[in-house]
Amino acid sequence: SQQGEEDPQALSIQEGENATMNCSYKTSINNLQWYRQNSGRGLVHLILIRSNEREKHSGRLRVTLDTSKKSSSLLITASRAADTASYFCATAGKGSYIPTFGRGTSLIVHP
Amino acid sequence: DAGVTQSPTHLIKTRGQQVTLRCSPKSGHDTVSWYQQALGQGPQFIFQYYEEEERQRGNFPDRFSGHQFPNYSSELNVNALLLGDSALYLCASSLLTGEETQYFGPGTRLLVL
Numbered sequence: 699s700q701q702g703e704e705d706p707q708a709l710s711i712q713e714g715e716n717a718t719m720n721c722s723y724k725t726s727i728n729n730l731q732w733y734r735q736n737s738g739r740g741l742v743h744l745i746l747i748r749s750n751e752r753e754k755h756s757g758r759l760r761v762t763l764d765t766s767k768k769s770s771s772l773l774i775t776a777s778r779a780a781d782t783a784s785y786f787c788a789t790a791g792k793g794s795y796i797p798t799f800g801r802g803t804s805l806i807v808h809p
Numbered sequence: 810d811a812g813v814t815q816s817p818t819h820l821i822k823t824r825g826q827q828v829t830l831r832c833s834p835k836s837g838h839d840t841v842s843w844y845q846q847a848l849g850q851g852p853q854f855i856f857q858y859y860e861e862e863e864r865q866r867g868n869f870p871d872r873f874s875g876h877q878f879p880n881y882s883s884e885l886n887v888n889a890l891l892l893g894d895s896a897l898y899l900c901a902s903s904l905l906t907g908e909e910t911q912y913f914g915p916g917t918r919l920l921v922l
Contacts, residue, residue: 743911743913786851788851796854799844799853
């Protein structure tokens with residue numbers, strides 16, 4: 699079974715707009731990670747946020763984590779056509795380093 | 810610094826056959842994990858190898874087996890292939906001691922006819 703579930707399943711925006719994706723999970727976690735996947739190829743690690751952190755930034759990416767609501771969000775600001783990809787959240791449970799992936803959000807950024 | 814590499818990139822097999830997929834980890838990494846990703850789904854954890862032994866295993870049948878070599882490279886073997894084994898197989902490497910981030914290879918796309 700998949701721990702994290704991303705929402706929405708698909709998102710279509712214009713270049714320059716912001717994109718927000720959400721992830722919900724069910725059990726306590728050690729950390730939560732966001733990955734990007736282009737056209738069914740390998741996953742690229744974007745950002746890791748630990749259970750005791752609330753917000754992290756990396757370039758145009760902003761990730762928040764609310765452990766009380768068991769949810770996380772990924773914000774991509776000023777999106778570009780090159781951001782078109784599938785985005786996955788992956789959670790590692792307490793005492794585990796094995797990430798469990800959701801089904802992903804498919805993002806399309808129109809030039 | 811070479812990243813994670815996988816071979817072959819694509820593979821077509823027939824039901825009942827056996828397949829071996831290969832993975833070389835990122836330089837300096839000692840742990841290899843394998844994932845299966847069906848179309849439209851997220852990656853599913855198959856197993857993880859460290860020091861040439863299977864350290865953790867996901868919910869996959871015994872038809873899925875693996876091996877890790879002294880140079881940390883790894884193989885994934887699948888016996889008695891089923892149509893449902895068609896998927897992208899991803900290898901990820903990491904450092905066991907406190908490394909939480911896994912680095913993924915480009916994957917091997919397997920089609921079972």
